[in-house]
Amino acid sequence: xxxxxxxxxxxxxxxxxxxxxxxxxxxxxxxxxxxxxxxxxxxxxxxxxxxxxxxxxxxxxxxxxxxxxxxxxxxx
Amino acid sequence: xxxxxxxxxxxxxxxxxxxxxxxxxxxxxxxxxxxxxxxxxxxxxxxxxxxxxxxxxxxxxxxxxxxxxxxxxxxxxxxxxxxxxxxxxxxxxxxxxxxxxxxxxxxxxxxxxxxxxxxxxxxxxxxxxxxxxxxxxxxxxxxxxxxxxxxxxxxxxxxxxxxxxxxxxxxxxxxxxxxxxxxxxxxxxxxxxxxxxxxxxxxxxxxxxxxxxxxxxxxxxxxxxxxxxxxxxxxxxxxxxxxxxxxxxxxxxxxxxxxxxxxxxxxxxxxxxxxxxxxxxxxxxxxxxxxxxxxxxxxxxxxxxxxxxxxxxxxxxxxxxxxxxxxxxxxxxxxxxxxxxxxxxxxxxxxxxxxxxxxxxxxxxxxxxxxxxxxxxxxxxxxxxxxxxxxxxxxxxxxxxxxxxxxxxxxxxxxxx
Numbered sequence: 013x014x015x016x017x018x019x020x021x022x023x024x025x026x027x028x029x030x031x032x033x034x035x036x037x038x039x040x041x042x043x044x045x046x047x048x049x050x051x052x053x054x055x056x057x058x059x060x061x062x063x064x065x066x067x068x069x070x071x072x073x074x075x076x077x078x079x080x081x082x083x084x085x086x087x088x
Numbered sequence: 089x090x091x092x093x094x095x096x097x098x099x100x101x102x103x104x105x106x107x108x109x110x111x112x113x114x115x116x117x118x119x120x121x122x123x124x125x126x127x128x129x130x131x132x133x134x135x136x137x138x139x140x141x142x143x144x145x146x147x148x149x150x151x152x153x154x155x156x157x158x159x160x161x162x163x164x165x166x167x168x169x170x171x172x173x174x175x176x177x178x179x180x181x182x183x184x185x186x187x188x189x190x191x192x193x194x195x196x197x198x199x200x201x202x203x204x205x206x207x208x209x210x211x212x213x214x215x216x217x218x219x220x221x222x223x224x225x226x227x228x229x230x231x232x233x234x235x236x237x238x239x240x241x242x243x244x245x246x247x248x249x250x251x252x253x254x255x256x257x258x259x260x261x262x263x264x265x266x267x268x269x270x271x272x273x274x275x276x277x278x279x280x281x282x283x284x285x286x287x288x289x290x291x292x293x294x295x296x297x298x299x300x301x302x303x304x305x306x307x308x309x310x311x312x313x314x315x316x317x318x319x320x321x322x323x324x325x326x327x328x329x330x331x332x333x334x335x336x337x338x339x340x341x342x343x344x345x346x347x348x349x350x351x352x353x354x355x356x357x358x359x360x361x362x363x364x365x366x367x368x369x370x371x372x373x374x375x376x377x378x379x380x381x382x383x384x385x386x387x388x389x390x391x392x393x394x395x396x397x398x399x400x401x402x403x404x405x406x407x408x409x410x411x412x413x414x415x416x417x418x419x420x421x422x423x424x425x426x427x428x429x430x431x432x433x434x435x436x437x438x439x440x441x442x443x444x445x446x447x448x449x450x451x452x453x454x455x456x457x458x459x460x461x462x463x464x465x466x467x468x469x470x471x472x473x474x475x476x477x478x479x480x481x482x483x484x485x486x487x488x489x490x491x492x493x494x495x496x497x498x499x500x501x502x503x504x505x
Contacts, residue, residue: 021214026162027163046167046230053225053228057226
């Protein structure tokens with residue numbers, strides 16, 4: 013799931029691939045609050061998984077976001 | 089000397105404003121060199137526009153090969169409307185050319201004043217489609233940060249660390265000139281030491297073009313788009329929409345001299361007025377624009393006889409060009425050599441006044457009046473000298489005119505360095 017998240021961050025939000033590691037915080041990958049709202053929309057549109065922007069903002073790092081996606085049953 | 093004259097003289101002493109940097113993004117090309125070469129060559133790049141296919145007017149003057157991701161970085165470009173992308177690219181060229189380093193300048197003394205007519209309509213239209221087709225939860229959180237007109241000045245501040253006065257002005261197609269005039273006032277009042285001034289526009293969208301077409305403002309010469317923008321020509325039938333940006337670095341001339349900056353030209357006068365006549369038609373005798381021209385000359389301490397060149401608003405519409413020609417003849421007689429660079433660039437709307445200010449600075453600096461593209465037969469009702477070919481001539485003082493829907497006029501007096 014981490015790889016799917018990484019692919020979307022790179023393709024849709026143009027995040028630098030090298031910066032995306034499980035331990036990276038959203039500050040590390042320069043996702044401001046607006047980009048987190050975009051990510052929430054993208055996850056729903058691309059993978060059919062509903063995670064609110066507030067939930068994504070609460071995630072500690074990229075790895076935790078990927079775990080949330082798994083729990084919500086993201087379609088791969 | 090009465091108080092009024094003393095006040096005016098004092099104001100003028102502080103308003104000898106130097107242009108120390110210039111940047112352009114135009115349908116002629118990206119950068120000053122490409123744009124100026126295209127304007128001098130006198131060939132319009134107007135062409136069929138696939139994004140307008142099926143609309144009432146399906147040709148335009150686009151900026152060729154504009155790759156915002158390559159110029160600004162993929163991630164940054166993604167979050168900017170095209171009008172802000174143009175502004176940032178033009179500003180970067182102007183700042184670099186001015187020999188200024190945003191890492192070391194006193195950002196609190198650097199202002200940004202830009203003009204546009206419409207902000208980011210392409211973003212609005214795209215997000216409106218999402219609202220209609222997918223509901224409000226699929227509307228981008230970047231809708232407003234991308235489309236609001238003031239964002240290009242805010243983004244310019246972020247890019248360059250310009251923390252002084254920061255605003256976007258809107259006087260429709262006079263916006264770019266209004267911005268430069270406003271910037272000059274900020275320098276005169278010592279609110280800033282440096283101002284990045286200009287305009288940007290990217291409003292060639294299906295909705296906006298349908299609106300312009302319904303007004304009867306656009307050329308319908310679909311069989312020959314490159315000949316469609318023909319200012320002052322007897323066969324003109326409307327304007328061709330263009331896009332792009334022009335940005336100038338302005339400083340008080342004394343400051344520019346003190347730091348040994350290269351000075352391209354000087355903005356020595358600004359005049360503004362309103363027609364108070366009609367929302368789209370200019371006052372037929374050009375009296376509103378005339379007031380702005382005379383105010384700019386007064387501000388410059390010059391008379392009509394001092395002006396050798398006019399970069400006219402010259403949109404290629406029937407009404408504008410005739411009213412402007414009547415006005416120019418009344419003010420200047422047949423003296424100065426008039427050109428409209430819109431024959432090449434098309435009408436850059438809120439960016440036009442800024443782009444044309446840069447082109448006028450270059451004309452003065454190099455002693456070259458660029459041609460009015462597609463001018464074959466001067467409208468016989470016009471008693472002005474319009475350049476139909478490039479002309480080399482000494483220019484000490486030039487005037488650039490801009491007139492906006494809404495009846496707003498802004499005129500700049502531009503002098504040799």
